Amino acid sequence: MSFGQGGPGWGPGGPSAPDTPDWVALAERAERARARRRRWLMIGGGAVATAVVAAIVATAVVSEGGGGGAEASARPSESLPSTESLPPSPEQPEPTFSEEPPPPPPDPRDFLSSAEKDTAPLGAGTLFPGSSMTANGRTYQKGATASTENCAAATQGALGTVLTNNGCRELIRVTYRRGGIAVTVGVAVFDDAAAAAKAKDQYRPNIASLPGAGVPAFCRGVTCHTSANALGRYAYFTIAGYTGGRNVTTSDTAAPQAGRDAADFAFARILKRGQEQAAASVAEG
16 A cells, blocks of 8 residues: 555644644744834834934924024913003004195295385395406406485486485495496385385486496496386496496497396395395294
8 A cells, every 4th residue: 555745634744634724834924924013113113213303303493592583482472472461552643734735935025025024234235245246147346335325415417306205215336347347336225115116217317326446437427328127125226337438329338238237236136135034034934
């Protein structure tokens, strides 16, 4: 009687039932499973340890940062008060704007039109300061100056009567020269603009020329160029001619030009007087 090798009914250790499990194979599978579980536990533990270290480091940075923002984040209750404990902020009033436009600046002529408002110091030195006159691009050297309350005494011809009849208070004169031409400006002072305008309209020659301070006599007994005008309570007159004593003819241009320059200069000086007083009134409020 013979049996085939490895036939049914025999295991490695002898005869066995056909359904007996392979214990060696099961043991190997179990060992492999335990090895895999240990590897996963080691990997997971490392990740947890890394997260714990990172959290510790972050906590140390927040606690030791020293900045206001870090402390406010770490302990908000200690550095930032609750909005419920803050006092209510006061309401700011809305800005208001006047619908009325600002008043216009004072008109300098208002100060020049009345003795009551035109109170700045007045004289040859204040009205015609300096040592020269520059007008329309031409410069003239200053000569003599004079002032008198007897207005008629500083005139010739019918002008004295005109000034006196209209209440002239003072007559201020100044002379300028350029080359062989001289011109005298006379400023007559009245109480108001109406009297000055009336004197200008009634003008008859002439203002008396004023020699001196290096300027010889001129416009005496000869024909000269004259003019008259008014600004505010001031009427101003000019007389211009040659210092050599010759007549000013209708074809001459130098003497009339000097007369116009002097008249423009007088106008500018009187106007400036009004501007300065108007500016002072604004500064005083």
